[in-house]
Amino acid sequence: MFTEKANKIFQDVIKTYHIINTVDQPFKNPYDRNAQLIEHLLYRKCWIDTVQWHYEDIIRDPQIDPVAALKLKRQIDASNQDRTDTVEYIDGYFLEKYKDVEVKKKAKINTESPAWGIDRLSILALKIYHMDEEANRADASPEYRLKCKEKLDVLLEQRIDLSTAIDQLLEDIANGEKYMKVYKQMKMYNDDEMNPVLRKK
Numbered sequence: 001m002f003t004e005k006a007n008k009i010f011q012d013v014i015k016t017y018h019i020i021n022t023v024d025q026p027f028k029n030p031y032d033r034n035a036q037l038i039e040h041l042l043y044r045k046c047w048i049d050t051v052q053w054h055y056e057d058i059i060r061d062p063q064i065d066p067v068a069a070l071k072l073k074r075q076i077d078a079s080n081q082d083r084t085d086t087v088e089y090i091d092g093y094f095l096e097k098y099k100d101v102e103v104k105k106k107a108k109i110n111t112e113s114p115a116w117g118i119d120r121l122s123i124l125a126l127k128i129y130h131m132d133e134e135a136n137r138a139d140a141s142p143e144y145r146l147k148c149k150e151k152l153d154v155l156l157e158q159r160i161d162l163s164t165a166i167d168q169l170l171e172d173i174a175n176g177e178k179y180m181k182v183y184k185q186m187k188m189y190n191d192d193e194m195n196p197v198l199r200k201k
Helices: 002-020 037-059 066-097 114-135 142-174 196-200
Strands: none
Touching: 002 037, 002 114, 002 142, 037 066, 037 114, 066 114, 114 142
Protein backbone atom coordinates (compact mmCIF):
# COMPACT_ATOMS: atom_id res chain seq x y z
CA MET A 1 0.00 0.00 0.00
CA PHE A 2 1.24 3.48 -0.88
CA THR A 3 0.37 5.00 2.49
CA GLU A 4 2.42 2.39 4.35
CA LYS A 5 5.48 3.87 2.64
CA ALA A 6 4.30 7.46 3.14
CA ASN A 7 3.57 7.02 6.86
CA LYS A 8 6.99 5.47 7.46
CA ILE A 9 8.73 8.35 5.66
CA PHE A 10 6.72 10.91 7.64
CA GLN A 11 7.67 9.25 10.93
CA ASP A 12 11.34 9.18 9.87
CA VAL A 13 11.23 12.89 9.01
CA ILE A 14 9.67 13.90 12.32
CA LYS A 15 12.09 11.74 14.30
CA THR A 16 15.07 13.18 12.40
CA TYR A 17 13.90 16.77 12.89
CA HIS A 18 13.58 16.32 16.65
CA ILE A 19 17.16 15.12 17.07
CA ILE A 20 18.31 18.75 16.77
CA ASN A 21 14.81 20.20 17.20
CA THR A 22 15.31 23.68 15.79
CA VAL A 23 13.67 25.40 12.83
CA ASP A 24 16.95 26.68 11.37
CA GLN A 25 18.72 23.31 11.12
CA PRO A 26 20.01 22.26 7.68
CA PHE A 27 17.78 20.07 5.53
CA LYS A 28 19.15 16.94 3.85
CA ASN A 29 16.92 14.73 1.77
CA PRO A 30 18.13 11.09 1.88
CA TYR A 31 16.19 10.20 -1.28
CA ASP A 32 17.59 10.91 -4.73
CA ARG A 33 15.20 13.02 -6.81
CA ASN A 34 15.89 11.05 -10.00
CA ALA A 35 15.98 7.51 -8.64
CA GLN A 36 13.31 7.84 -5.91
CA LEU A 37 11.14 10.78 -6.91
CA ILE A 38 8.02 10.08 -4.86
CA GLU A 39 10.04 9.25 -1.73
CA HIS A 40 12.04 12.45 -2.28
CA LEU A 41 8.83 14.50 -2.54
CA LEU A 42 7.18 12.87 0.48
CA TYR A 43 10.28 13.49 2.63
CA ARG A 44 10.48 17.12 1.56
CA LYS A 45 6.75 17.64 2.08
CA CYS A 46 6.81 16.39 5.65
CA TRP A 47 9.97 18.37 6.45
CA ILE A 48 8.22 21.57 5.33
CA ASP A 49 5.23 20.69 7.51
CA THR A 50 7.43 19.88 10.50
CA VAL A 51 9.36 23.15 10.36
CA GLN A 52 6.14 25.09 9.89
CA TRP A 53 4.53 23.32 12.86
CA HIS A 54 7.31 24.75 15.02
CA TYR A 55 7.14 28.16 13.36
CA GLU A 56 3.50 28.26 14.45
CA ASP A 57 4.51 27.43 18.04
CA ILE A 58 7.13 30.18 18.12
CA ILE A 59 4.96 32.95 16.70
CA ARG A 60 2.36 32.38 19.42
CA ASP A 61 4.82 33.43 22.14
CA PRO A 62 3.09 36.46 23.74
CA GLN A 63 6.52 37.96 24.50
CA ILE A 64 7.87 37.67 20.96
CA ASP A 65 9.67 40.73 19.64
CA PRO A 66 7.50 42.45 16.98
CA VAL A 67 10.37 42.62 14.49
CA ALA A 68 11.08 38.92 15.00
CA ALA A 69 7.36 38.17 14.64
CA LEU A 70 7.20 39.97 11.30
CA LYS A 71 10.24 38.10 10.05
CA LEU A 72 8.68 34.82 11.18
CA LYS A 73 5.39 35.70 9.47
CA ARG A 74 7.31 36.10 6.21
CA GLN A 75 8.94 32.70 6.79
CA ILE A 76 5.53 31.12 7.38
CA ASP A 77 4.22 32.68 4.16
CA ALA A 78 7.20 31.30 2.21
CA SER A 79 6.74 27.90 3.86
CA ASN A 80 3.06 27.84 2.89
CA GLN A 81 3.97 28.54 -0.72
CA ASP A 82 6.64 25.83 -0.63
CA ARG A 83 4.10 23.40 0.85
CA THR A 84 1.56 24.16 -1.89
CA ASP A 85 4.18 23.81 -4.63
CA THR A 86 5.30 20.45 -3.24
CA VAL A 87 1.72 19.16 -3.10
CA GLU A 88 1.37 20.09 -6.77
CA TYR A 89 4.63 18.27 -7.59
CA ILE A 90 3.26 15.15 -5.89
CA ASP A 91 0.06 15.38 -7.92
CA GLY A 92 2.23 15.79 -11.01
CA TYR A 93 3.90 12.50 -10.14
CA PHE A 94 0.51 10.73 -10.02
CA LEU A 95 -0.70 12.40 -13.22
CA GLU A 96 2.36 11.04 -14.99
CA LYS A 97 2.05 7.61 -13.39
CA TYR A 98 -1.59 7.16 -14.42
CA LYS A 99 -1.55 9.04 -17.72
CA ASP A 100 -2.11 5.90 -19.81
CA VAL A 101 -5.00 4.52 -17.73
CA GLU A 102 -8.20 4.15 -19.72
CA VAL A 103 -10.84 6.05 -17.78
CA LYS A 104 -14.18 4.25 -17.66
CA LYS A 105 -17.31 6.02 -18.88
CA LYS A 106 -18.88 6.00 -15.43
CA ALA A 107 -15.69 7.10 -13.68
CA LYS A 108 -16.12 9.73 -10.97
CA ILE A 109 -13.96 12.56 -9.74
CA ASN A 110 -12.87 12.84 -6.11
CA THR A 111 -13.37 15.89 -3.90
CA GLU A 112 -9.61 16.27 -3.57
CA SER A 113 -6.56 15.08 -5.47
CA PRO A 114 -4.33 12.32 -4.04
CA ALA A 115 -1.65 14.82 -2.99
CA TRP A 116 -4.02 16.92 -0.90
CA GLY A 117 -5.04 13.76 0.94
CA ILE A 118 -1.33 13.04 1.45
CA ASP A 119 -0.91 16.61 2.72
CA ARG A 120 -3.45 15.87 5.47
CA LEU A 121 -1.70 12.57 6.24
CA SER A 122 1.62 14.36 6.74
CA ILE A 123 0.09 16.89 9.14
CA LEU A 124 -1.71 14.08 10.94
CA ALA A 125 1.67 12.41 11.55
CA LEU A 126 2.77 15.59 13.34
CA LYS A 127 -0.39 15.69 15.45
CA ILE A 128 0.17 12.08 16.47
CA TYR A 129 3.83 12.67 17.38
CA HIS A 130 3.11 15.71 19.54
CA MET A 131 -0.06 14.31 21.13
CA ASP A 132 1.94 11.23 22.12
CA GLU A 133 4.49 13.54 23.74
CA GLU A 134 1.72 15.26 25.71
CA ALA A 135 0.16 11.94 26.72
CA ASN A 136 3.49 10.95 28.26
CA ARG A 137 4.63 14.26 29.77
CA ALA A 138 6.14 13.57 33.19
CA ASP A 139 5.30 17.04 34.52
CA ALA A 140 1.61 16.90 33.51
CA SER A 141 -1.25 15.74 35.70
CA PRO A 142 -2.71 12.24 35.29
CA GLU A 143 -5.99 13.82 34.17
CA TYR A 144 -4.25 15.83 31.46
CA ARG A 145 -2.30 12.80 30.23
CA LEU A 146 -5.48 10.72 30.10
CA LYS A 147 -7.26 13.36 27.99
CA CYS A 148 -4.29 13.47 25.63
CA LYS A 149 -4.25 9.67 25.43
CA GLU A 150 -7.93 9.70 24.42
CA LYS A 151 -7.17 12.30 21.73
CA LEU A 152 -4.20 10.25 20.57
CA ASP A 153 -6.42 7.19 20.12
CA VAL A 154 -8.73 9.23 17.90
CA LEU A 155 -5.81 10.52 15.83
CA LEU A 156 -4.47 6.99 15.36
CA GLU A 157 -7.88 5.81 14.19
CA GLN A 158 -8.05 8.79 11.85
CA ARG A 159 -4.69 7.82 10.34
CA ILE A 160 -5.99 4.32 9.59
CA ASP A 161 -9.12 5.72 7.94
CA LEU A 162 -7.30 8.40 5.95
CA SER A 163 -4.63 5.95 4.82
CA THR A 164 -7.32 3.52 3.67
CA ALA A 165 -9.15 6.27 1.78
CA ILE A 166 -5.98 7.42 -0.01
CA ASP A 167 -5.03 3.86 -0.98
CA GLN A 168 -8.56 3.24 -2.26
CA LEU A 169 -8.47 6.46 -4.28
CA LEU A 170 -5.16 5.51 -5.91
CA GLU A 171 -6.49 2.04 -6.67
CA ASP A 172 -9.64 3.52 -8.23
CA ILE A 173 -7.55 5.87 -10.38
CA ALA A 174 -5.29 2.99 -11.46
CA ASN A 175 -8.38 0.98 -12.46
CA GLY A 176 -10.07 3.86 -14.28
CA GLU A 177 -12.90 4.01 -11.74
CA LYS A 178 -11.97 7.59 -10.80
CA TYR A 179 -10.00 10.24 -12.62
CA MET A 180 -7.70 13.05 -11.55
CA LYS A 181 -8.01 16.72 -12.23
CA VAL A 182 -5.54 19.09 -10.64
CA TYR A 183 -6.24 22.77 -10.14
CA LYS A 184 -3.39 25.11 -9.30
CA GLN A 185 -4.05 26.90 -6.03
CA MET A 186 -3.74 30.32 -7.71
CA LYS A 187 -2.96 32.08 -4.44
CA MET A 188 -3.48 35.79 -4.91
CA TYR A 189 -1.92 37.35 -1.82
CA ASN A 190 1.66 36.57 -2.94
CA ASP A 191 1.15 38.03 -6.40
CA ASP A 192 2.55 41.54 -6.98
CA GLU A 193 -0.24 42.33 -9.41
CA MET A 194 -3.23 40.64 -7.73
CA ASN A 195 -2.60 41.78 -4.16
CA PRO A 196 -3.80 45.42 -4.05
CA VAL A 197 -1.36 46.33 -1.28
CA LEU A 198 1.64 44.98 -3.22
CA ARG A 199 0.35 46.54 -6.42
CA LYS A 200 0.41 50.00 -4.85
CA LYS A 201 4.10 49.56 -4.09
